[in-house]
Amino acid sequence: MRVSQTLFATVKETPADAEIVSHRLMLRAGLIRPLAAGLYTWLPLGMRVLRKVENIVREEMDAAGALEVFMPAIQPAELWRESGRWEKYGPELLRIRDRHERDFCFGPTHEEVITDLARREIRSYKQLPVNLYQIQTKFRDEVRPRFGVMRSREFIMKDAYSFDLSHEAHKSSYRRMHDAYCRIFERSGLDYRVVAADSGAIGGSRSHEFHVLADSGEDAIAFSSGSSFAANVELVPCPEPGETREPASREVEMVETPGVRSVDDLSTRLRIPVRRCLKTLLLEGRNGTPVAVCLRGDHDLNLVKAASLPDVAVPVAMASAEQVESAIACPPGSIGPVDLPLPVHADHAALGMSDFVCGANREGYHLHGVNWGRDLPEPESADLRNATQGDPSPDGSGPLSIARGIEVGHIFQLGEEYSRSMGSVVLDEQGRAVHLFMGCYGIGVTRVVAAAIEQNHDQRGIIWPAAIAPYHVALLPMNMHKSQRLREAVETVYRELCDAGIEVLLDDRRVRPGVMFADAELTGIPYRLVMSDRGLDAGGAEFRHRRDEESVEVGLEQIASTLRGRIAAESAAARPGGSA
Ligand code: ATP
Ligand code: MG
Numbered sequence: 001m002r003v004s005q006t007l008f009a010t011v012k013e014t015p016a017d018a019e020i021v022s023h024r025l026m027l028r029a030g031l032i033r034p035l036a037a038g039l040y041t042w043l044p045l046g047m048r049v050l051r052k053v054e055n056i057v058r059e060e061m062d063a064a065g066a067l068e069v070f071m072p073a074i075q076p077a078e079l080w081r082e083s084g085r086w087e088k089y090g091p092e093l094l095r096i097r098d099r100h101e102r103d104f105c106f107g108p109t110h111e112e113v114i115t116d117l118a119r120r121e122i123r124s125y126k127q128l129p130v131n132l133y134q135i136q137t138k139f140r141d142e143v144r145p146r147f148g149v150m151r152s153r154e155f156i157m158k159d160a161y162s163f164d165l166s167h168e169a170h171k172s173s174y175r176r177m178h179d180a181y182c183r184i185f186e187r188s189g190l191d192y193r194v195v196a197a198d199s200g201a202i203g204g205s206r207s208h209e210f211h212v213l214a215d216s217g218e219d220a221i222a223f224s225s226g227s228s229f230a231a232n233v234e235l236v237p238c239p240e241p242g243e244t245r246e247p248a249s250r251e252v253e254m255v256e257t258p259g260v261r262s263v264d265d266l267s268t269r270l271r272i273p274v275r276r277c278l279k280t281l282l283l284e285g286r287n288g289t290p291v292a293v294c295l296r297g298d299h300d301l302n303l304v305k306a307a308s309l310p311d312v313a314v315p316v317a318m319a320s321a322e323q324v325e326s327a328i329a330c331p332p333g334s335i336g337p338v339d340l341p342l343p344v345h346a347d348h349a350a351l352g353m354s355d356f357v358c359g360a361n362r363e364g365y366h367l368h369g370v371n372w373g374r375d376l377p378e379p380e381s382a383d384l385r386n387a388t389q390g391d392p393s394p395d396g397s398g399p400l401s402i403a404r405g406i407e408v409g410h411i412f413q414l415g416e417e418y419s420r421s422m423g424s425v426v427l428d429e430q431g432r433a434v435h436l437f438m439g440c441y442g443i444g445v446t447r448v449v450a451a452a453i454e455q456n457h458d459q460r461g462i463i464w465p466a467a468i469a470p471y472h473v474a475l476l477p478m479n480m481h482k483s484q485r486l487r488e489a490v491e492t493v494y495r496e497l498c499d500a501g502i503e504v505l506l507d508d509r510r511v512r513p514g515v516m517f518a519d520a521e522l523t524g525i526p527y528r529l530v531m532s533d534r535g536l537d538a539g540g541a542e543f544r545h546r547r548d549e550e551s552v553e554v555g556l557e558q559i560a561s562t563l564r565g566r567i568a569a570e571s572a573a574a575r576p577g578g579s580a
Contacts, residue, residue, distance in 0.1 A: 001471070003507045007044050009033075010519050020216045022453035023148030025462050029523045031449075038145025038153030045523060046449070048470035050156070053448050054135055056187050056467065057158045064180040066131040066160050071113045073137055077103035079112035083421050092140045106139035111418050111440060114161040118436060119424035125165050128426065128436075129173055133160035135445060147216075150406070150450040162439040165428060167415070170437035174413050177441045181210055181409050184443065187571075189465025190452060193405060195221050196231040206413040210443075211405025214454035221405040222387045227397035234302055236387035237394050240348040250355050250369035252338075258364045261333040263297035266366060270357060274298045278350060278358040278370070280335045282319040282327070282342070283312050290319035290327050294337055294346040296353060299385040306384055311343050334359040338367055338376045346372075347384040406451040409443040453524075462524025463546045466570035471505040473497065473563060474520040478513050478532035486533050493531065493541070493559055500560040502567065521546065526570075527563060529554075 009030030018024040026032045031046030042050055058068065074096065080086035086093075086105075094106040107113065114132060122130065135158045145153050162173035178194070185192040190212050197207040209232070211221055223230035260266050263277040277297035282290040283306060291311050295301060303316045324332060327342060336358030337344045351372060360367045372378050389402045419425065419435040428434050449468070456463045464470070475497070477490045490506070497504045505525060507516045520528050530542040530551065541559060542551040545566075554562050 001503075001505050003505060003509050006505075008519075009043055009045075010522055018148065020147050020150070020454065021457055022150065022216075022450040025453050025457060025522070025524075026148055026450065029462055032149060038142060038151075040149055040152060040154075045470050049449050049464070049468055050446065052468040052470075053188060053445055054156075054158075057135065057184055057443055057445060060180045060184045060187070061133050061158070061160060063183075064131070064176050066133045066162075066177075066180075068134065069117075069132045070134050070136065071107075071110050071117075073107050073139070074104050075107045075110075075113055077105060079116055079422075080105060083112050083115070083418060085112070092142065094139050094141050108138055108140040109157075109440075109442070110134070110136075110159055111161070111414070111438075112422070115418040115422045115424050115438070118161075118163055118419075118438075119422065122163060122424075122426055122436065125426055125428050129162065129164045129169055131160055131162040131173060131177075133158060133441075148450060149446040151218075152446065155447065156445040158443040158445055160441040162441070164437040164439075165426065165434065167437060170413060170415070170439060174411065174439050177411050177439065178208060181411065181441070181443070185210060185212070185408070187467055188448065188452065189456075189467050190408075190448075191455060192408070193221060193223055193230045193403075194228075195223075195405070196229075196235065197410065198235070206415075208411050209407050210409035210411075212408050212448075212451040212455055213403050213405055214451060215404055216454050217404035217406040219405050219407060220386070220402055222391070222393075222400040222402050224393035224395065224397045224400055227393065227395055229393050229395045229397060233386045233388075233402060234304055236391070236400070238348065238383050238385055238387050238391060239394075240381070240383075241352050243352065245352050245372075246354045248354055248369075248371035248374055252370055252375050253368045254360055255357075255366050255368050256364060257334070257366045260364075260366070265333070266357060267297065270366075270368065272357065276353070276356055278336065278353060278356045280337055280340075280359055282324055282332065282335065284317045284319050284323065285343070286311050286313050288323075290323050290342055292335070292337060292340055292342050292344045293384060294344065294350045294358075294379065295385055296347065296349045299347060299349060299388065302384060302386045305382070309345055309382065309384075328361060330359070330361050331363055334363050334365060335361055336367060336370070337379065338370060344376075344379045345384065346379045346381045348381050349385065351379070351381040406447070406454060407444070408448050408451050409441075411441045412439060414438045414440055457524070460518070461522035464524040464526055466526050466567060469503075469524065469526050471503045471525050472567050473502060473504050473527040473529055474516075474523075474525040475504050475506045476513070476516045476520060476528060476530045477507070478530065480508065481510050483533050486531065486536060489536055489556070490531050493529070493556065496560045497563065500564055502560065502563050527566065529559065529563075 015027045032040045096104045138157045139154050164170040192212050195209045197209040220233040222233045222236045263279050266277050267274040274297040279295045279297050281293045285291040306316045307314045355369050357368045390399045393400050416435040424436050425433040480486050494506050535541050540553045540555045543554045544551040
């Protein structure tokens, strides 16, 4: 492709409202353009990347035995009423009415449609197992669409649905999808983790998320370096610490702390580590009275775990200012468990603290040197916090590391959930009607593109993993319009590369070399080949990878074979079905 013949739409300015690097780079490199909140047009360069991701996904789904279908994006409300999700799904579901006043929605996912298809088409065990997938547009009216295509309202998802006769067969279909997903993300050149996504985290989780590791990720993931254990931090159990509490060594002292609102303020003010401060949060109680929850200052409350406390209202919410005011006339920053006229729960780790600092229940004052059992009753303790860096892995394999991740895929054993609510049954070998076991498997195809950029960029722009790069090589001729000889040599090389199956973007614009270099780096094309009259005098061209600091000289005759070799080496792992 010649730059002059494509819609090459790079921009220098950093878009003001783009918060994360992939969003900025996708706009600057001319991959996407916004239409309205959470809606984007994919430009030709972006489209090439998107298609490559789609192709990898398609090849691996096919290799895993899944069959491609294409379902309508618009779905009748009746199906959603049957599954009970028309009411449950909430405002993320875009509801539409047609000219006959019939209700429809724009599909945010396709369980209802596929279950309806399955109950009509799959009648006998002989047709099983079957796995149907599509690559298609979804719409979710996200409360906060942001980060470009990372969290958009309209996006492309690959969704697959497996159908099996038994729980055992269901599990092996799930395993096959799990393995296919691993190959998809490996082939795409991404550093990812498979994360247990429900609380049955250890030993047979029913759901896994696939996360691309990147600092901008919305989820915190805990993983063990000693084993394959990985889970969303919110789902990691934090058992009672083994060590015993230090004995009390000081008397309680009331200290003045004007303006202190948080444990960080407190730690700075008193010059003590945050982990010596006790954090007291007031949650909405089940009977209207707030419930106090105490955590070590450096720990965060886990809302899912807090929901299992008997006196806490579900869904868990912080008590309102009025509720706090009527329970105890003190602002939240100065609340503590000593003489607090409310139920008190402590996290296991908070119970291990001694000589700690906590709010004095008096505005602008804290107590220093407080000890459980001496200055206040020993409270009930429970696992109430999120796991942190260095906590022991629940499988005993060593300390946990915490990293941020972007959820690019999610696989789920639904079991009989939809086949029961929507009545999808088949006849088994004995002729008995049994409910189908169903699994669902999603990949955010458009999100993968953004996630790949989050993980692969530098200050100059994108650095595409070879397998999903829009082009393999940028061919940059220096001042070609001034030299007939150079023009001819460039055309020859261009043709040779194209004939060798290498995807070349020839920058044939009449622009300064600096502009060409900057655009090649911004758009992240993995290889760059610079041709000039001076190079021709020496019989070659300058060649370098986007990550290299220095170029190397390549003889004109070796260009195609050198590039082919490099590209082949990089995509060695990139054969469908892992049959490299
Ligand atoms: P999230 O927690 O990020 O909202 P989800 O749990 O709602 O994701 P699923 O319903 O499991 O997502 O959808 C499957 C995949 O679709 C996700 O793993 C993600 O990659 C992608 N996805 C979901 N919502 C969006 C969105 N708003 N924009 C882009 N991709 C999305
Ligand atoms: Mg979501």
